[in-house]
Amino acid sequence: MTAEPISERSTEEFYDELASSYNDIIYRCAPRYDEMQMTMVDYVPNDLQPLRILDLGCGTGNLTLRVLEAFPEAEVVALDLSAEILDVCRRQCGTDRVSYLQQDFHSLDLPDAEFDLVVSSIAIHHVDDPAKQRLFNDVYASLRHDGVFTFVDQFRGETPGIYRRHMEVWKLFADSKGIPAEEWEMWMEHQQQHDYHATVGQQIAWLRQAEFQQVDCLWKHVLWTLLTARKVLE
Numbered sequence: 001m002t003a004e005p006i007s008e009r010s011t012e013e014f015y016d017e018l019a020s021s022y023n024d025i026i027y028r029c030a031p032r033y034d035e036m037q038m039t040m041v042d043y044v045p046n047d048l049q050p051l052r053i054l055d056l057g058c059g060t061g062n063l064t065l066r067v068l069e070a071f072p073e074a075e076v077v078a079l080d081l082s083a084e085i086l087d088v089c090r091r092q093c094g095t096d097r098v099s100y101l102q103q104d105f106h107s108l109d110l111p112d113a114e115f116d117l118v119v120s121s122i123a124i125h126h127v128d129d130p131a132k133q134r135l136f137n138d139v140y141a142s143l144r145h146d147g148v149f150t151f152v153d154q155f156r157g158e159t160p161g162i163y164r165r166h167m168e169v170w171k172l173f174a175d176s177k178g179i180p181a182e183e184w185e186m187w188m189e190h191q192q193q194h195d196y197h198a199t200v201g202q203q204i205a206w207l208r209q210a211e212f213q214q215v216d217c218l219w220k221h222v223l224w225t226l227l228t229a230r231k232v233l234e
């Protein structure tokens, strides 16, 4: 058995500890949290009737609940690294239309050509750039023909100046929500230790390298960006 990288064990511990308070905290930390997830669901192509959906880094299940509601025929696999947050997700979803997988993005073990739709919200930036590229390949393999991969996440600015401004504007938002100083410090410490922001241009290129087509940016606000991509076999 191979040991997990230390930083990922720490990410797991971080979200284990945050699990019960996550839903209170996320709205004062992520601007336009509902809007970004609702836009993701709105842009799932009309010709796709997803029956099998995978939510990568499901957390407490806020996006899982949205796709359950939007696609009443679908079953969802909710995947996360943290056992504690999966427990909260299980309680919050409360339906047998969801099954749960405790897996690490670094070592995903997914069935081939299984899912019609793979979604993810604010999770993929927890792995470094080579791991993101492997993840995109894994997602591609797990999708059925015509399947869609769509994710919203924190992205780096294309220039250091834009990235710096993103961080300043994020802090202004957090201040406007009255975030306690120690909570902001907690996020900044977490970010320095465990977050790997890549640019929109880089991630679009990696999706194309993974053979995805119809790659596009659907929505953007400060760091938060929504991408979509489709597996189209000739």
Ligand SMILES: C[S@@+](CC[C@H](N)C(=O)[O-])C[C@H]1O[C@@H](n2cnc3c(N)ncnc32)[C@H](O)[C@@H]1O
Pocket: 008, 011, 012, 015, 026, 056, 057, 058, 059, 060, 061, 062, 063, 079, 080, 081, 082, 085, 103, 104, 105, 106, 120, 121, 122, 123, 126, 127
């Ligand atoms: C900021 S939360 C987002 C949760 C949820 N998707 C949402 O939008 O509210 C990030 C989630 O990604 C999970 N995560 C972080 N690194 C991971 C990894 N290497 N493998 C699987 N899940 C991971 C965390 O445990 C956490 O639940």
